[in-house]
Amino acid sequence: EVQLVESGGVVVQPGGSLRLTCVASGFSFDDHAMYWVRQAPGKGLEWVSLITWDGYSTYYADSVKGRFTISRDNSKNSLYLQMNSLTTEDTALYFCATRSQHLDFDYWGQGTLVTVSS
Amino acid sequence: EIVLTQSPDFQSVTPKEKVTITCRASQSIGSSLHWYQQKPDQSPKLLIKYVSQSISGVPSRFSGSGSGTDFTLTINSLEAEDVATYHCHQSRSFPWTFGQGTKVEIK
Numbered sequence: 001e002v003q004l005v006e007s008g009g010v011v012v013q014p015g016g017s018l019r020l021t022c023v024a025s026g027f028s029f030d031d032h033a034m035y036w037v038r039q040a041p042g043k044g045l046e047w048v049s050l051i052t053w054d055g056y057s058t059y060y061a062d063s064v065k066g067r068f069t070i071s072r073d074n075s076k077n078s079l080y081l082q083m084n085s086l087t088t089e090d091t092a093l094y095f096c097a098t099r100s101q102h103l104d105f106d107y108w109g110q111g112t113l114v115t116v117s118s
Numbered sequence: 119e120i121v122l123t124q125s126p127d128f129q130s131v132t133p134k135e136k137v138t139i140t141c142r143a144s145q146s147i148g149s150s151l152h153w154y155q156q157k158p159d160q161s162p163k164l165l166i167k168y169v170s171q172s173i174s175g176v177p178s179r180f181s182g183s184g185s186g187t188d189f190t191l192t193i194n195s196l197e198a199e200d201v202a203t204y205h206c207h208q209s210r211s212f213p214w215t216f217g218q219g220t221k222v223e224i225k
Binding site (some may be wrong): 031050059 | 168203219
């Protein structure tokens with residue numbers, strides 16, 4: 001069974017930093033791209049970032065470029081999102097997700113809540 | 119960035135009624151348009167991929183159509199379990215984007 005378990009979401013002050021972690025199991029982690037999607041309270045989905053299977057290429061939404069860094073450790077089946085210079089606009093439920101190239105499979109975690117507040 | 123605009127934002131329908139949700143892209147995205155269903159307090163679930171391709175386990179009352187910039191998700195004969203927010207999503211180019219979502223409720 002595929003499982004994606006996010007952690008690291010907490011309440012943090014504006015300007016602060018946070019690292020989210022997603023631990024994967026049940027599939028060949030090092031064969032698949034991984035990505036983050038967030039959802040602000042009562043709002044729609046916003047794609048945040050993607051990293052290729054080998055970590056060689058990364059992509060970001062304009063809203064987080066220069067502040068967030070996605071990375072992975074294939075030896076630990078883990079995906080990370082380093083979030084710096086946080087603002088209240090970053091308050092959201094952050095989902096970790098993966099898919100095959102042609103969407104033959106598509107899995108999401110349950111999310112971890114990040115609240116940016118003073 | 120490719121902007122996806124869904125309509126309507128909200129739809130209240132009676133059981134067995136047909137539901138149509140549209141998604142318009144700000145530029146052509148070919149067939150790289152997918153639909154997700156998100157029930158309250160759940161993660162999104164893939165409903166339709168590449169405009170019209172069905173997903174194993176998804177009821178046949180869900181279908182998709184369209185091309186280029188205009189796409190449609192249709193739910194034939196709405197059931198109570200279909201109460202959810204529906205999101206369109208493009209993977210044609212980075213940054214990937216989602217529509218703002220369409221909330222479907224039972225009248």
